[in-house]
């Protein structure tokens with residue numbers, strides 16, 4: 001998790017118009033309608049020039065922003081339910097099939113939480129498949145916020161939650177226009193970030209209230225479901241994108257890391273997909289690796305103010321699990337980089 005390189009990139013501030021005024025309820029509706037309109041008529045690929053794929057990073061950012069209009073997406077809240085409905089609708093517009101897994105999770109403290117995993121499938125008839133995973137919930141607490149009095153309130157989760165979903169909706173738009181070379185499953189998992197992360201990661205009793213959706217999916221999926229490989233996409237919207245090779249991924253599915261980083265290199269994205277390795281990060285890939293599936297984590301854990309690095313222990317610079325995780329920290333350019341890699345992986349795939 002300790003980063004060394006600081007990419008020398010300009011700080012890109014996306015359009016803030018909707019979010020800045022979205023506290024006003026009627027305008028929140030407007031922000032949703034704007035996103036709905038965009039969802040119905042995504043921009044033509046290649047606008048702005050220099051696009052490497054048909055993925056549209058600008059749309060991905062708008063889809064990330066649209067979720068913030070629902071507020072925090074903490075399981076059991078209205079915002080959570082509305083955001084889940086919104087994802088289902090966006091996927092029904094784009095994917096070949098959409099399956100919704102619903103269940104009630106009982107926390108360690110005995111609380112009952114409504115949960116939903118959403119699985120959007122492209123070319124479901126194919127046995128050769130790639131599984132992409134992102135979490136759509138947001139954390140109920142701001143554990144690392146510099147303001148101790150504000151730590152009990154839920155975070156907005158622009159990067160930690162909304163960025164991965166924004167990526168997936170824009171990816172689904174591209175896959176609808178051009179069907180992939182293999183079957184693609186986009187899995188939106190719930191409850192990744194609800195409770196406390198405890199060590200060891202293998203202790204599923206202590207870690208009962210995190211990775212809830214991925215643990216449930218792995219527990220209930222058919223034994224016959226064996227995707228060729230999988231990737232978790234998490235916190236990939238940071239305007240200062242720096243993705244290291246995550247420890248559990250390198251140990252558990254090194255050939256998938258090689259494949260993903262190889263595609264990034266071919267696209268000219270070495271400065272964002274870095275060759276250094278971080279320590280293991282507890283994320284949604286862990287239950288899949290434990291089950292024997294080849295799933296890695298693509299995550300930019302170094303989420304620091306103004307692109308700094310190694311800020312995890314510094315509340316004045318860290319954005320992760322704080323109220324500073326807002327839309328102005330994201331950029332369409334970063335989402336474009338990650339989207340290009342994600343789309344290329346499934347459109348130019350030839351053999352294992």
Ligand SMILES: [Zn+2]
Nearest residue numbers: 139160193321
């Ligand atoms: Zn988180």
